[in-house]
Amino acid sequence: MINGESSLIGIFDSGIGGFSVLKEIKKTSNADIFYFGDCARAPYGNRDIEEIALFIKEIILYLKSKGVIHFVSACNSMSVLMTNKLLQECNIEDFLYVDMIRAFKKYYDLPSSAKVLLIGTQATIHSNVYQNFLKEKTDTIFEYIPATLAGDIELNIGEEKLKEIIIPIISEAKNKGASHIVYGCTHYPLVHNVFQKCADEIGWFGIFIDPAIYVAQAVSEWDIPGNNILTFETSKETKAFKRERDSLLNV
Ligand code: DGL
Secondary structure: OOOOOOOOEEEEEOOOOHHHHHHHHHHHOOOOEEEEEOOOOOOOOOOOHHHHHHHHHHHHHHHHHOOOOEEEEOOHHHHOOOOHHHHHHOOOOHHHEEEHHHHHHHHOOOOOOOEEEEEOOHHHHHHOHHHHHHHHHOOEEEEEOOOOHHHHHHOOOOHHHHHHHHHHHHHHHHHHOOOEEEEOOOOHHHHHHHHHHHHHHHOOOOEEEOOHHHHHHHHHHHOOOOOOOEEEEEOOOOHHHHHHHHHHHOO
16 A cells, blocks of 8 residues: 555646646645646647547656656546546556546535536536536536637736636626536636636626645545655746746745
8 A cells, every 4th residue: 555655646737737736735735746737738628539548648657757656637638538448558556546537526515506617628528527427416507618718828818818718707607697616627726816806897706616625635635745845847848837836836
Protein backbone atom coordinates (compact mmCIF):
# COMPACT_ATOMS: atom_id res chain seq x y z
CA MET A 1 0.00 0.00 0.00
CA ILE A 2 1.38 3.37 -0.96
CA ASN A 3 -1.00 5.60 1.03
CA GLY A 4 0.70 7.26 3.98
CA GLU A 5 4.10 6.99 2.29
CA SER A 6 5.93 9.77 0.52
CA SER A 7 5.15 9.78 -3.19
CA LEU A 8 5.15 12.17 -6.12
CA ILE A 9 1.68 13.20 -7.30
CA GLY A 10 1.31 14.05 -10.99
CA ILE A 11 -1.43 16.52 -11.91
CA PHE A 12 -2.20 17.08 -15.56
CA ASP A 13 -4.41 19.21 -17.75
CA SER A 14 -4.57 20.41 -21.34
CA GLY A 15 -3.01 23.64 -20.11
CA ILE A 16 -3.50 25.95 -17.15
CA GLY A 17 -6.93 24.68 -16.03
CA GLY A 18 -5.40 22.18 -13.63
CA PHE A 19 -4.00 25.05 -11.58
CA SER A 20 -7.49 25.55 -10.17
CA VAL A 21 -7.36 21.94 -8.95
CA LEU A 22 -3.79 22.21 -7.70
CA LYS A 23 -4.75 25.25 -5.60
CA GLU A 24 -7.51 23.27 -3.88
CA ILE A 25 -5.26 20.25 -3.31
CA LYS A 26 -2.57 22.41 -1.74
CA LYS A 27 -5.03 23.62 0.91
CA THR A 28 -5.06 20.19 2.51
CA SER A 29 -1.90 18.42 1.33
CA ASN A 30 1.85 18.90 1.68
CA ALA A 31 2.58 16.27 -0.93
CA ASP A 32 5.23 16.93 -3.59
CA ILE A 33 3.54 17.60 -6.90
CA PHE A 34 4.61 17.49 -10.54
CA TYR A 35 2.25 19.56 -12.70
CA PHE A 36 2.08 19.11 -16.44
CA GLY A 37 0.05 21.39 -18.73
CA ASP A 38 -0.07 20.68 -22.44
CA CYS A 39 -0.36 24.34 -23.45
CA ALA A 40 1.07 23.67 -26.93
CA ARG A 41 -2.00 21.57 -27.79
CA ALA A 42 -4.65 23.27 -25.65
CA PRO A 43 -7.57 23.50 -25.81
CA TYR A 44 -8.54 19.83 -25.94
CA GLY A 45 -12.29 20.27 -25.54
CA ASN A 46 -13.14 20.64 -29.23
CA ARG A 47 -10.91 17.76 -30.36
CA ASP A 48 -12.20 14.31 -31.18
CA ILE A 49 -12.15 11.67 -28.49
CA GLU A 50 -9.58 9.38 -30.15
CA GLU A 51 -7.10 12.20 -30.22
CA ILE A 52 -7.74 13.16 -26.57
CA ALA A 53 -7.33 9.50 -25.54
CA LEU A 54 -3.96 9.44 -27.28
CA PHE A 55 -2.88 12.58 -25.43
CA ILE A 56 -3.93 11.05 -22.09
CA LYS A 57 -1.63 8.08 -22.69
CA GLU A 58 1.28 10.23 -23.79
CA ILE A 59 1.00 12.47 -20.74
CA ILE A 60 0.63 9.62 -18.24
CA LEU A 61 3.61 7.77 -19.67
CA TYR A 62 5.63 10.98 -19.56
CA LEU A 63 4.68 11.59 -15.92
CA LYS A 64 5.67 8.01 -15.11
CA SER A 65 9.09 8.66 -16.60
CA LYS A 66 9.36 11.57 -14.13
CA GLY A 67 8.75 9.29 -11.15
CA VAL A 68 5.05 10.04 -10.61
CA ILE A 69 3.21 7.34 -8.63
CA HIS A 70 -0.18 8.95 -7.93
CA PHE A 71 -2.08 10.53 -10.83
CA VAL A 72 -4.69 13.29 -10.86
CA SER A 73 -6.47 14.13 -14.09
CA ALA A 74 -7.32 17.78 -13.53
CA CYS A 75 -9.06 18.03 -16.88
CA ASN A 76 -12.72 17.13 -17.35
CA SER A 77 -12.32 16.62 -21.09
CA MET A 78 -9.79 13.87 -20.30
CA SER A 79 -11.54 12.56 -17.17
CA VAL A 80 -14.79 11.79 -19.03
CA LEU A 81 -12.82 9.56 -21.40
CA MET A 82 -10.80 7.66 -18.83
CA THR A 83 -11.74 4.00 -18.94
CA ASN A 84 -10.47 1.02 -16.99
CA LYS A 85 -8.95 -0.20 -20.25
CA LEU A 86 -7.00 3.02 -20.71
CA LEU A 87 -5.77 2.83 -17.12
CA GLN A 88 -4.63 -0.74 -17.72
CA GLU A 89 -2.88 0.25 -20.92
CA CYS A 90 -1.01 2.89 -18.94
CA ASN A 91 -0.30 0.26 -16.30
CA ILE A 92 -1.77 2.28 -13.45
CA GLU A 93 -3.56 0.64 -10.57
CA ASP A 94 -7.01 1.97 -9.93
CA PHE A 95 -6.31 3.24 -6.40
CA LEU A 96 -3.43 5.39 -7.65
CA TYR A 97 -5.67 7.44 -9.94
CA VAL A 98 -8.22 10.21 -9.28
CA ASP A 99 -10.03 12.44 -11.73
CA MET A 100 -12.71 15.13 -11.88
CA ILE A 101 -15.52 12.66 -12.50
CA ARG A 102 -14.55 10.00 -10.00
CA ALA A 103 -14.22 12.61 -7.26
CA PHE A 104 -17.45 14.36 -8.25
CA LYS A 105 -19.35 11.09 -8.05
CA LYS A 106 -17.81 10.13 -4.74
CA TYR A 107 -18.19 13.40 -2.82
CA TYR A 108 -21.14 15.10 -4.56
CA ASP A 109 -23.25 16.76 -1.88
CA LEU A 110 -25.88 19.02 -3.50
CA PRO A 111 -29.48 18.87 -2.27
CA SER A 112 -31.94 16.84 -4.37
CA SER A 113 -33.85 20.08 -5.03
CA ALA A 114 -30.82 21.52 -6.87
CA LYS A 115 -31.45 22.80 -10.38
CA VAL A 116 -28.07 22.45 -12.02
CA LEU A 117 -26.62 24.28 -14.99
CA LEU A 118 -23.60 22.26 -16.10
CA ILE A 119 -21.06 24.15 -18.19
CA GLY A 120 -18.13 22.50 -19.92
CA THR A 121 -16.32 21.80 -23.15
CA GLN A 122 -17.83 20.00 -26.09
CA ALA A 123 -15.95 16.79 -25.18
CA THR A 124 -17.28 16.86 -21.64
CA ILE A 125 -20.88 17.84 -22.35
CA HIS A 126 -21.25 15.49 -25.33
CA SER A 127 -19.92 12.57 -23.30
CA ASN A 128 -23.01 12.87 -21.03
CA VAL A 129 -20.97 11.47 -18.15
CA TYR A 130 -21.87 14.29 -15.75
CA GLN A 131 -25.51 14.38 -16.89
CA ASN A 132 -26.00 10.62 -16.44
CA PHE A 133 -24.78 10.89 -12.88
CA LEU A 134 -26.70 14.09 -12.10
CA LYS A 135 -29.93 12.55 -13.37
CA GLU A 136 -29.79 10.11 -10.48
CA LYS A 137 -29.42 12.96 -7.99
CA THR A 138 -31.66 15.74 -9.20
CA ASP A 139 -34.59 16.25 -11.57
CA THR A 140 -33.41 19.36 -13.27
CA ILE A 141 -30.25 19.65 -15.33
CA PHE A 142 -29.40 22.14 -18.01
CA GLU A 143 -26.21 22.26 -20.03
CA TYR A 144 -24.22 24.94 -21.82
CA ILE A 145 -21.05 24.78 -23.92
CA PRO A 146 -19.11 28.05 -24.00
CA ALA A 147 -17.15 26.73 -26.97
CA THR A 148 -14.17 29.09 -26.90
CA LEU A 149 -13.90 29.87 -23.19
CA ALA A 150 -11.12 27.45 -22.13
CA GLY A 151 -9.01 28.51 -25.10
CA ASP A 152 -9.70 32.18 -24.38
CA ILE A 153 -8.55 31.73 -20.78
CA GLU A 154 -5.35 30.12 -22.11
CA LEU A 155 -4.90 33.16 -24.32
CA ASN A 156 -5.34 35.47 -21.36
CA ILE A 157 -8.06 37.61 -22.95
CA GLY A 158 -9.13 40.50 -20.78
CA GLU A 159 -12.09 40.83 -18.44
CA GLU A 160 -14.32 42.72 -20.87
CA LYS A 161 -14.05 39.98 -23.51
CA LEU A 162 -14.58 37.31 -20.87
CA LYS A 163 -17.74 39.08 -19.76
CA GLU A 164 -19.13 38.89 -23.30
CA ILE A 165 -18.85 35.10 -23.07
CA ILE A 166 -19.92 34.71 -19.46
CA ILE A 167 -22.98 37.00 -19.38
CA PRO A 168 -25.00 34.69 -21.68
CA ILE A 169 -24.14 31.75 -19.39
CA ILE A 170 -25.38 33.53 -16.30
CA SER A 171 -28.45 34.77 -18.18
CA GLU A 172 -29.21 31.16 -19.09
CA ALA A 173 -28.91 30.18 -15.41
CA LYS A 174 -31.26 32.97 -14.41
CA ASN A 175 -33.82 32.32 -17.16
CA LYS A 176 -33.91 28.61 -16.42
CA GLY A 177 -34.15 29.15 -12.65
CA ALA A 178 -30.91 27.26 -11.97
CA SER A 179 -29.83 27.16 -8.33
CA HIS A 180 -26.27 25.95 -9.03
CA ILE A 181 -23.72 26.32 -11.82
CA VAL A 182 -21.27 23.40 -11.96
CA TYR A 183 -17.89 24.24 -13.45
CA GLY A 184 -17.41 21.22 -15.72
CA CYS A 185 -14.10 22.58 -16.98
CA THR A 186 -11.13 23.31 -14.74
CA HIS A 187 -10.27 26.46 -16.64
CA TYR A 188 -13.46 28.25 -15.57
CA PRO A 189 -12.72 28.60 -11.82
CA LEU A 190 -9.57 30.49 -12.80
CA VAL A 191 -11.88 33.34 -13.82
CA HIS A 192 -14.42 32.81 -11.05
CA ASN A 193 -14.19 36.49 -10.09
CA VAL A 194 -15.54 37.40 -13.54
CA PHE A 195 -18.34 34.82 -13.24
CA GLN A 196 -19.24 36.29 -9.86
CA LYS A 197 -19.20 39.88 -11.19
CA CYS A 198 -21.52 38.88 -14.06
CA ALA A 199 -23.83 37.08 -11.62
CA ASP A 200 -23.98 40.18 -9.41
CA GLU A 201 -24.66 42.42 -12.40
CA ILE A 202 -27.42 40.21 -13.79
CA GLY A 203 -28.89 39.36 -10.42
CA TRP A 204 -28.37 35.59 -10.37
CA PHE A 205 -27.96 34.58 -6.76
CA GLY A 206 -27.19 30.88 -7.09
CA ILE A 207 -24.11 28.91 -6.06
CA PHE A 208 -21.04 28.05 -8.13
CA ILE A 209 -19.75 24.51 -7.65
CA ASP A 210 -16.10 23.79 -8.37
CA PRO A 211 -15.55 20.00 -8.51
CA ALA A 212 -11.89 20.64 -7.61
CA ILE A 213 -12.98 20.64 -3.96
CA TYR A 214 -14.04 17.02 -4.35
CA VAL A 215 -10.72 16.13 -5.98
CA ALA A 216 -8.90 17.72 -3.05
CA GLN A 217 -10.96 15.50 -0.72
CA ALA A 218 -9.97 12.41 -2.69
CA VAL A 219 -6.30 13.39 -2.66
CA SER A 220 -6.33 14.05 1.08
CA GLU A 221 -7.60 10.49 1.52
CA TRP A 222 -4.37 9.27 -0.02
CA ASP A 223 -2.71 10.89 2.98
CA ILE A 224 0.62 11.42 1.24
CA PRO A 225 3.26 13.30 3.22
CA GLY A 226 5.80 15.55 1.48
CA ASN A 227 7.73 18.79 1.56
CA ASN A 228 5.40 20.90 -0.55
CA ILE A 229 7.82 20.76 -3.48
CA LEU A 230 6.11 21.88 -6.67
CA THR A 231 7.55 21.16 -10.11
CA PHE A 232 5.94 22.60 -13.22
CA GLU A 233 6.30 21.62 -16.84
CA THR A 234 4.49 22.67 -19.95
CA SER A 235 4.78 21.81 -23.63
CA LYS A 236 4.71 25.57 -24.33
CA GLU A 237 5.64 28.36 -21.97
CA THR A 238 2.75 30.81 -22.34
CA LYS A 239 2.07 34.05 -20.48
CA ALA A 240 -0.89 32.49 -18.71
CA PHE A 241 1.11 29.43 -17.63
CA LYS A 242 3.89 31.62 -16.28
CA ARG A 243 1.42 33.81 -14.38
CA GLU A 244 -0.28 30.84 -12.73
CA ARG A 245 3.00 29.08 -11.89
CA ASP A 246 4.61 32.20 -10.49
CA SER A 247 1.62 32.97 -8.33
CA LEU A 248 1.82 29.49 -6.79
CA LEU A 249 5.55 29.77 -6.26
CA ASN A 250 5.06 33.32 -4.85
CA VAL A 251 7.65 34.63 -7.32
N1 DGL B 1 -9.50 22.22 -18.44
C1 DGL B 1 -10.00 21.19 -19.25
C2 DGL B 1 -11.32 20.65 -18.81
O1 DGL B 1 -11.57 20.60 -17.63
C3 DGL B 1 -9.77 21.29 -20.72
C4 DGL B 1 -10.28 22.45 -21.45
C5 DGL B 1 -9.81 22.39 -22.88
O2 DGL B 1 -8.62 22.14 -23.07
O3 DGL B 1 -10.65 22.56 -23.78
O4 DGL B 1 -12.10 20.19 -19.60
